[in-house]
Amino acid sequence: MAETIRLVVAVLGNAASMSVYAAPLVTFKRVITKKSTEEFSCIPYIIGLLNCLLYTWYGLPVVSCKWENFPLVTVNGIGIVLELSYVLIYFWFASNKGKVKVAMTAIPVVLIFCIIAAVSAFVFHDHRHRKLLVGSIGLVISVTLYGSPLVVMKKVIQTKSVEFMPLTLSVCSSISSSLWLIYGLLIRDIFVAGPNVLGLPLSILQLVLHCIYPKRSVVEEPSKEDQEKGNLEKVDMEMGKAETNVTSHMTQNS
Template sequence: MTLFNAASHWANVFGILGNIVSFLVFLSPLLTFYRIFKRKSTEGFQSVPYSVSLFSAMLYLYYAFLKGDVNENGTLLITINSFGIAVEVIYLAIFMRYATREAKIYTTKLILLFNIASYGAIVGLTYMLGNSYLRLVSIGWICAIFSVCVFAAPLSIMRRVIRTNSVEFMPFPLSFCLTICAIMWFFYGLLMKDLYIAMPNILGFLFGIAQMVLYTVYRNRNKNNPNEDASDIEAVVVESQENAAPTT
């Protein structure tokens, strides 16, 4: 087996593993939406994380199709991001079904401005570029920058852990899965020589490790801070799940 074929083989392995772990991460809020469905109320939960995750999946799906224009294989990116789009649309539909009138209006504006207008502007502007490779590079940088912002979102959760001495709102299994997810996609991007996937996942790996270290340090400390309301804690858990959606 030549060096090139070996790299391609292992890239596919890491890409498939990345799909599997990302699949689980996308499904992590299922219990939350079961609660929303059961109680017929969105309570204190917000729609922003789901809109952000949908936007990220849409960006990377577009990027994957652009890879085909320059004869690069983006199949593994297409599969997981297509699934991610479908799941996030379902989440948003359920949210809209049980949200208050004010939340429905806000979510509608968010989707129109963020997921439709902003995404449409990005697609339109990049398609004005005549060169396929330049188009791919442009959207690649947009994806990488947005991914860095998404990976930085859990900083607020980590700060709250330190302030409250409680890891109740930073579940270890989720941090572990996100770290493994970042590792899989980093090696996929590295072996495929796709820096727009590899680079942001370095940050994802570092934040994942930092969260697991914090969990180890604070897990035996005070778990029930009197200043933390139970509903606030649960809302933060969901926020951390969705803001740390897999970057592919």
């Protein structure tokens, strides 16, 4: 009976996590349509990629005992493909400055994972220590991943708009966190349950912000240079009108 419950929760958790990984498709459809990354940040997707890499590695028989954590492999394996796709799309449509930022963040992330994988595979020779190493780092990264929306939430409060915090992602995150928290408790694995202890309240907070603030476009205030340019254009237009009036008056007098 207990095994059946764990299996059902794992399947539901996989489905919910797939929804979380697929939710940004709406965002990146907008990025592709507008050919601009606008105010969206690439950091959550890069951290998400590292998180998927670590938990896929954690679930493989190299780290875990046989296939005891197979559900982690399936969901995070798909997550790797999707998160990597998002990072590449973001890089393609980002400004030159944005491209540098993506490269300077993504390359160290991939190197960190390679080092962790190599150390866990060749330095430690038992599953217990391998799980402890990979799971501990995965726990920290997951907490960071769940904490990354705090930056977006700060922007929501400042602009009083949830335009850059998709509702679908917030809903899917709350469901996914709930299910994986239950699954982690059922299998008594702190490295699975731990991140969701923080992830669940943060996801709920995002839903609260959606209830408080409407979705409206954020209109950025013009910069000082734009204001000065506008004033010069206004002066030029007024001078042009004055010259037209003088010319017209001289023509009539002649």
